[in-house]
Amino acid sequence: MNKILLVIQREYLVRVQKKSFLLTTIGVPLIIIVFYAIMIAIGASGGHEKSKIAVIDEANLFAGGMEKAKSDPSEYVFLNNVSPDSLKVKYKKLGYDYFLYIPPVDILQNANSIELYSTSTVAVAQKSRIEKAINNAIELKRLQSANLSREQYRAIKSDVSIQNITGKQQKKGIAVVASVVAFVCGMLIYIIMLIYGTMVMRGVMEEKISRIAEVMVSSVRPFQLMMGKIIGIGAVGLTQFSIWIILIIGLRFILSAFIPAFDLSALPQGAAATADTSDLQTALRVGLDSIPIGMISFCFIFYFLGGYLLYASLFAAIGSVVSDDQNEAQQMVFPVMMPIVLGFVIMTKAAAEPDSPLVIFGSIFPLTSPVVMVGRIMYDVPISQLIISMLLLVLSVLFFVWLSAKIYRTGILMYGKKVSWKEMIKWAFRRS
Amino acid sequence: MNRLEVKHLKKYYTSQKAVDDISFTLAPGSIFGLLGPNGAGKTTLIRMITGILFPDDGEIIFDGQTFNPNKDIAHIGYMPEEKGLYKKMKIGDQAIYLAQLKGLSKADALERVKQWFVKFEMQTWWNKKVEDLSKGMQQKLQFVTTVLNDPKLIILDEPFSGLDPVNSNLIKDEIYKLAQKGSSIIFSTHRMEQVEEICDHIVLVNKGQKILDGSVTAVKHQFKENIFAIGLDSNPPNINTPVFEVINTKGHQLVLKINEGYKPNDVLHYFLQQQAGINSFHEILPSLSDIFIKLVEGTPLTRQFQVTA
Numbered sequence: 058m059n060k061i062l063l064v065i066q067r068e069y070l071v072r073v074q075k076k077s078f079l080l081t082t083i084g085v086p087l088i089i090i091v092f093y094a095i096m097i098a099i100g101a102s103g104g105h106e107k108s109k110i111a112v113i114d115e116a117n118l119f120a121g122g123m124e125k126a127k128s129d130p131s132e133y134v135f136l137n138n139v140s141p142d143s144l145k146v147k148y149k150k151l152g153y154d155y156f157l158y159i160p161p162v163d164i165l166q167n168a169n170s171i172e173l174y175s176t177s178t179v180a181v182a183q184k185s186r187i188e189k190a191i192n193n194a195i196e197l198k199r200l201q202s203a204n205l206s207r208e209q210y211r212a213i214k215s216d217v218s219i220q221n222i223t224g225k226q227q228k229k230g231i232a233v234v235a236s237v238v239a240f241v242c243g244m245l246i247y248i249i250m251l252i253y254g255t256m257v258m259r260g261v262m263e264e265k266i267s268r269i270a271e272v273m274v275s276s277v278r279p280f281q282l283m284m285g286k287i288i289g290i291g292a293v294g295l296t297q298f299s300i301w302i303i304l305i306i307g308l309r310f311i312l313s314a315f316i317p318a319f320d321l322s323a324l325p326q327g328a329a330a331t332a333d334t335s336d337l338q339t340a341l342r343v344g345l346d347s348i349p350i351g352m353i354s355f356c357f358i359f360y361f362l363g364g365y366l367l368y369a370s371l372f373a374a375i376g377s378v379v380s381d382d383q384n385e386a387q388q389m390v391f392p393v394m395m396p397i398v399l400g401f402v403i404m405t406k407a408a409a410e411p412d413s414p415l416v417i418f419g420s421i422f423p424l425t426s427p428v429v430m431v432g433r434i435m436y437d438v439p440i441s442q443l444i445i446s447m448l449l450l451v452l453s454v455l456f457f458v459w460l461s462a463k464i465y466r467t468g469i470l471m472y473g474k475k476v477s478w479k480e481m482i483k484w485a486f487r488r489s
Numbered sequence: 490m491n492r493l494e495v496k497h498l499k500k501y502y503t504s505q506k507a508v509d510d511i512s513f514t515l516a517p518g519s520i521f522g523l524l525g526p527n528g529a530g531k532t533t534l535i536r537m538i539t540g541i542l543f544p545d546d547g548e549i550i551f552d553g554q555t556f557n558p559n560k561d562i563a564h565i566g567y568m569p570e571e572k573g574l575y576k577k578m579k580i581g582d583q584a585i586y587l588a589q590l591k592g593l594s595k596a597d598a599l600e601r602v603k604q605w606f607v608k609f610e611m612q613t614w615w616n617k618k619v620e621d622l623s624k625g626m627q628q629k630l631q632f633v634t635t636v637l638n639d640p641k642l643i644i645l646d647e648p649f650s651g652l653d654p655v656n657s658n659l660i661k662d663e664i665y666k667l668a669q670k671g672s673s674i675i676f677s678t679h680r681m682e683q684v685e686e687i688c689d690h691i692v693l694v695n696k697g698q699k700i701l702d703g704s705v706t707a708v709k710h711q712f713k714e715n716i717f718a719i720g721l722d723s724n725p726p727n728i729n730t731p732v733f734e735v736i737n738t739k740g741h742q743l744v745l746k747i748n749e750g751y752k753p754n755d756v757l758h759y760f761l762q763q764q765a766g767i768n769s770f771h772e773i774l775p776s777l778s779d780i781f782i783k784l785v786e787g788t789p790l791t792r793q794f795q796v797t798a
Contacts, residue, residue: 060590063586063589063590064590067586071575071577071578263575263576264573264575267573267574267575267576268569268571268572268573269573269574269575270573271541271567271569271571271573272567272568272569272573272574272587272631272634273590274541275539275540275541275562275565275567275569276562276563276587276590276591277590278558278559470536470541472571
């Protein structure tokens with residue numbers, strides 16, 4: 058037992074002390090933060106840019122005055138003495154960003170003939186602001202022709218948003234937040250299994266190619282060597298993720314102190330400027346509150362450990378049978394990668410149809426369940442399915458670790474020979 | 490009590506009998522040569538003794554007790570033919586790590602690594618990485634890591650490959666010292682002159698079976714062919730005697746084979762009768778290399794794969 062700790066320690070320290078570890082550990086959150094900052098910058102500039110819009114209102118829809126929303130920073134300039142055709146050509150030269158043309162038709166009947174000219178595609182936010190202004194004007198006209206006042210209209214108008222109550226505990230499921238959190242968790246497990254699984258494989262290959270395996274197994278049991286490597290690299294992964302989380306939270310905290318826009322509300326505001334920001338904020342908060350953090354964390358950790366152990370041991374077995382030929386390694390790895398990728402594909406379906414047979418199967422089948430179940434966990438998985446899935450995963454981990462250890466102990470000492478799948482199976486099931 | 494007893498050890502693979510009923514014993518402090526052509530089953534045999542493989546049949550007794558890999562591998566140092574170290578790891582750390590895996594405490598390991606590094610003049614290497622070392626240097630390091638914990642049984646597979654004569658002697662001296670302190674050494678190589686020089690006991694393995702076992706002198710006597718060399722003042726003009734036949738003439742030195750039924754004295758008697766001045770007379774024992782070739786010759790160098798029944 059002491060020896061396995063020594064192996065874990067070495068595997069861990071060797072990797073953590075590498076320069077590349079430091080680089081990725083600090084680099085990745087920086088990239089994320091920079092990406093985030095750019096997104097906000099784009100969102101902010103799109104939202105607050107003062108564009109100048111030339112309007113020719115031949116239908117007299119606005120009657121010379123524009124009732125625009127407070128959040129709309131655009132400047133509308135009504136032009137009367139210009140022909141639309143000439144303005145189409147030269148609005149840019151005259152200093153306007155867009156040209157809005159409302160042709161002389163009965164706008165109440167035929168509202169689809171309004172045209173907006175621009176040099177490039179208009180930003181969605183900008184377009185929806187202009188549409189909102191036009192819609193307001195048309196509404197007003199229609200109200201007037203029906204002899205209704207604004208107040209009367211507001212009293213009539215219905216604005217329902219359905220509260221989606223799910224599950225037995227009557228908690229408010231806010232689908233978007235839940236699905237985003239679930240997707241991110243499933244994605245994380247997917248990435249961990251791929252990155253750290255292949256890292257285990259490369260470590261085993263290194264031991265085999267540098268021929269140290271034989272020296273090692275004369276002092277340590279092959280099983281200890283394999284598990285030590287798997288656990289050591291798993292710990293590297295956990296360390297890296299912890300540092301990332303701390304750095305991202307820390308950096309965001311620091312940045313939001315300098316840039317006020319840099320808090321949680323910044324992103325939705327930029328992305329969907331038409332939506333009422335405060336509504337979205339509360340929705341987000343309620344959404345986050347409604348997520349059973351304890352349950353999710355438990356499942357995440359459980360499936361993370363199970364998935365990692367399962368795939369890392371398979372990757373270790375693959376690493377032990379390939380020679381130093383990179384192509385061969387890729388060929389052998391393919392069948393192990395397949396179910397991981399399959400799991401990811403099924404997981405992306407989980408948000409749309411969490412109860413479809415494919416998703417249910419994927420969340421129970423142990424080779425895909427670590428990714429799929431975590432992606433599905435927000436959608437009130439029946440407890441029986443959860444238990445079956447977990448049980449199957451535990452059994453599969455035990456089985457695959459056992460199987461891989463058998464392949465590993467033979468494979469790691471085999472040189473210069475290409476090993477077939479048939480042989481590997483033979484090794485696995487013969488008595489030592 | 491023997492350090493190691495191997496009794497009727499067997500390991501069959503589907504394609505061949507890698508080790509087929511091999512027995513031998515190894516006394517404490519002895520240096521034991523394990524010889525055999527490529528593919529004779531030496532590596533498989535060694536792997537069973539080091540606990541890497543389990544025998545299909547037979548028994549290994551280590552220090553008077555049934556070999557228990559989990560416990561006993563701490564007392565075995567193994568330097569495989571394919572040398573290997575972690576290339577990216579610092580040399581000092583690596584030596585300490587390997588010593589710790591053999592059951593030494595960290596402090597103990599550190600102390601012994603330092604001692605050995607001083608002995609082999611390797612102190613300045615401490616923070617270098619293995620990939621920066623030459624092949625010979627790596628070999629030295631590998632030897633140090635193998636014997637660091639004073640194992641009771643040391644198995645060295647081709648320990649001198651790639652070493653210059655100075656470093657070879659350095660390691661040879663250490664092997665003698667370790668044997669004097671009571672370690673038993675199994676020495677596997679194809680270099681027969683090294684075996685003759687170092688080993689006191691040999692076992693020759695071919696096709697998975699033991700075909701020769703004994704002390705180096707006993708083996709040589711077992712295979713002697715009554716060949717003698719005699720140095721003379723001048724060669725007699727024609728030699729015609731039933732006592733011996735001349736095999737080879739080199740100047741005034743004759744190599745002759747004594748015929749059945751005669752003794753070395755009869756040879757001397759013959760030359761004295763011929764009035765020849767005798768300068769020297771000695772027996773030529775076969776070299777291990779000759780014995781090896783004689784025993785192994787005729788069997789294909791690389792074994793044909795045989796199907797186990």
